[in-house]
Amino acid sequence: MQTHQYDVVIVGAGGAGMRAALESSARVRTAVISKLFPTRSHTGAAQGGMCAALANVEEDNWEWHTFDTVKGGDYLVDQDAAEVMAKEAIDAVLDLEKMGLPFNRTPEGRIDQRRFGGHTRNHGEAAVRRSCYAADRTGHMILQTLYQQCVKNDVEFFNEFYVLDLLVDHDLATGDVPEGEEVNASGVVAYELATGEIHVFQAKAVVFATGGAGKIYKTTSNAHTLTGDGMALAYRRGIPLEDMEFFQFHPTGLAGLGILLSEAARGEGGILRNSEGERFMERYAPTIKDLAPRDIVARSMANEVREGRGAGPNKDYVLLDLTHLEPAHIDAKLPDITEFARTYLGIEPYTEPVPVYPTAHYAMGGIPTNIEGEVLRNATDVIKGLYAAGEVACVSVHGSNRLGTNSLLDINVFGKRAGKAAAAYAATAPFVELPPNPATRVEAELETIRTRPDGDRVADIRRALQETMDANAQVFRTSESLTQALDDIKALRKRYGAVSVQDKTRTFNTDLLEAVELGFLLDIAETVVVGALNREESRGGHFREDFPDRDDSRFMQHTMAYRRPVAAGAADVAVPGSDAAFRRAEAFDGYQVVLGAKPVTVTRYQPMERKY
Ligand SMILES: Cc1cc2nc3c(=O)[nH]c(=O)nc-3n(C[C@H](O)[C@H](O)[C@H](O)COP(=O)(O)OP(=O)(O)OC[C@H]3O[C@@H](n4cnc5c(N)ncnc54)[C@H](O)[C@@H]3O)c2cc1C
Numbered sequence: 001m002q003t004h005q006y007d008v009v010i011v012g013a014g015g016a017g018m019r020a021a022l023e024s025s026a027r028v029r030t031a032v033i034s035k036l037f038p039t040r041s042h043t044g045a046a047q048g049g050m051c052a053a054l055a056n057v058e059e060d061n062w063e064w065h066t067f068d069t070v071k072g073g074d075y076l077v078d079q080d081a082a083e084v085m086a087k088e089a090i091d092a093v094l095d096l097e098k099m100g101l102p103f104n105r106t107p108e109g110r111i112d113q114r115r116f117g118g119h120t121r122n123h124g125e126a127a128v129r130r131s132c133y134a135a136d137r138t139g140h141m142i143l144q145t146l147y148q149q150c151v152k153n154d155v156e157f158f159n160e161f162y163v164l165d166l167l168v169d170h171d172l173a174t175g176d177v178p179e180g181e182e183v184n185a186s187g188v189v190a191y192e193l194a195t196g197e198i199h200v201f202q203a204k205a206v207v208f209a210t211g212g213a214g215k216i217y218k219t220t221s222n223a224h225t226l227t228g229d230g231m232a233l234a235y236r237r238g239i240p241l242e243d244m245e246f247f248q249f250h251p252t253g254l255a256g257l258g259i260l261l262s263e264a265a266r267g268e269g270g271i272l273r274n275s276e277g278e279r280f281m282e283r284y285a286p287t288i289k290d291l292a293p294r295d296i297v298a299r300s301m302a303n304e305v306r307e308g309r310g311a312g313p314n315k316d317y318v319l320l321d322l323t324h325l326e327p328a329h330i331d332a333k334l335p336d337i338t339e340f341a342r343t344y345l346g347i348e349p350y351t352e353p354v355p356v357y358p359t360a361h362y363a364m365g366g367i368p369t370n371i372e373g374e375v376l377r378n379a380t381d382v383i384k385g386l387y388a389a390g391e392v393a394c395v396s397v398h399g400s401n402r403l404g405t406n407s408l409l410d411i412n413v414f415g416k417r418a419g420k421a422a423a424a425y426a427a428t429a430p431f432v433e434l435p436p437n438p439a440t441r442v443e444a445e446l447e448t449i450r451t452r453p454d455g456d457r458v459a460d461i462r463r464a465l466q467e468t469m470d471a472n473a474q475v476f477r478t479s480e481s482l483t484q485a486l487d488d489i490k491a492l493r494k495r496y497g498a499v500s501v502q503d504k505t506r507t508f509n510t511d512l513l514e515a516v517e518l519g520f521l522l523d524i525a526e527t528v529v530v531g532a533l534n535r536e537e538s539r540g541g542h543f544r545e546d547f548p549d550r551d552d553s554r555f556m557q558h559t560m561a562y563r564r565p566v567a568a569g570a571a572d573v574a575v576p577g578s579d580a581a582f583r584r585a586e587a588f589d590g591y592q593v594v595l596g597a598k599p600v601t602v603t604r605y606q607p608m609e610r611k612y
Helices: 015-025 062-070 079-099 137-151 229-236 294-306 326-334 336-347 405-430 439-452 458-472 479-496 510-534
Strands: 002-011 030-034 114-123 126-132 156-159 159-167 185-193 197-208 247-254 271-273 317-319 354-363 375-376 383-388 557-564 584-588 593-600
Touching: 002 015, 002 326, 002 405, 015 030, 015 137, 015 197, 015 405, 030 159, 030 197, 062 079, 062 114, 079 137, 079 405, 114 294, 114 458, 137 336, 137 405, 159 197, 159 229, 159 383, 159 439, 159 510, 185 383, 185 439, 197 229, 197 405, 229 510, 247 294, 294 317, 294 354, 294 510, 336 354, 383 405, 439 510, 458 479, 458 510, 479 510, 479 584, 510 557, 510 584, 510 593
Parallel strands: 002 030, 002 197, 030 156, 197 383
Antiparallel strands: 114 126, 159 185, 185 197, 247 354, 271 317, 317 354, 375 383, 557 593, 584 593
16 A cells, blocks of 8 residues: 655546646645546547637627526526636636637637527527537547646646545544534545555545546446546545436437537537427427527427437437538538447438437536535535535536536636635645545455455446436436336345456456446435435426426425435434425435435526526
């Protein structure tokens, strides 16, 4: 075992992690730990763009952007956070431009902008051009640009190191940390893929920037590595996860595959059609049609299929029509995604419409933070020295449904803020003592799995999990389907207790790491389903057929899911900030998931009915 000491340790080298690293490394000794080589992070797969009210091509301002974000999130957005993001968006784009990011340009040489779902002029009047982009490779350019800057600034990377535990001085999951007791982060434990060696990193401040968890679903746009590690590690230490029931299904995944075709396709003029050739979004969102927010478009598509107007031999998808666009325009603005259609479906988008269907895309929920990126242990109190930013976090700027291009923005704005705050804290704070034998828990877990002679296969349990999530916790949900998912997850947890791997070696054992990641997926899935069962309303990305309306009287609150020891019942578990609608406890083997509430911050915009 090796030990290291840094002022700030950042876990994750995607956009959020590297943006944080640029701030932090300029001030204090900083290490970035990443299970992937930095430029392989999922940020690099982002296509469509990053929004900011630059008003380069049309009138626009940050106040309209704030409003669109709040309305897009179906009013579950914390409005103070959305306002910060929309205001700081402009500098976030200009920062990247100064770092050398090759944005597409207008003929006058300004950063070009295009339309994206839910971004409007004057509070919903018409779609506005707000997304800055580099063809359909915006995330790739962001990641490369940030990595170059990190190299230039001598940021220290530990690549292909998997963080498998968060170290704190009081483990909230034990349930016996008194309210008001200060809780401090003291570091992380990581596993080095190449050698199998364990590394303990002591740090004054830890920043989680580990990205999303799309792999709980089978049909997803997310990379294989998006297994919710950071969320699960926090949750296992008793830190709540916020709003996990809200998962975004992106309308245009390649049918049957889930590979993403960016919303930029519709931003550039693409149209969705059903088997009758009808532009059906005119019925669901008469004003902005195909550029309605993703939750609405995904649900409308699923509904067309349900009502028998799906295309194809099994009538199980709809069509994205780009055939009316000039091939030269497609080549200039959408080169990669049209190539995906050719490669994976054998479709020529110049002349044929592309089969598409919703695909699991983005976790709106995550580790709760305030606008400085500090992690919350309940509705109000922070954990000292712990920060989170990017898709792993819930600030909450996306509420119950994120607008397209707001995530590349989120990772830049809140990555920067978290990096700054962590460095400022570490500049004066002392190191917190590590717990005795900090690596024992991780070593024991890894050895148990690695040496188990035989048992259940990782791939079998993972497939079963993904299938039940696709079948029962997708675009449409009911009490019945969610109960089925919950029962399945409980059964899969039992099987996971006997999981084994075929590779018994200690070096480059990705088999072993996939087993550990499967444990994270089960944690995340359970919070999604328990939260979804409890939320007896429909809002944003969470649609309950048995409760089709939004219910602000009971549910205009964030969900906080806490892992706690087995106790007598929900009412006996003290959850600060919880109220009646959220008093729910779900027993699992050896622990329970307890739900509490957190108020939504409303500043300028009172909740209204959401129409487009
Ligand atoms: C196909 C696709 C297209 C998208 N297009 C857009 C778009 O056009 N516009 C937009 O705004 N958003 C888009 N998004 C969403 C957006 O790209 C992501 O939400 C965002 O990039 C996430 O950034 P991140 O830094 O939080 O995480 P990531 O970029 O996913 O990085 C996570 C990092 O954490 C590390 N990590 C994870 N677990 C561990 C661990 N246990 N130990 C050590 N390291 C770990 C990984 O190595 C990685 O470096 C898209 C997403 C997808 C999947």
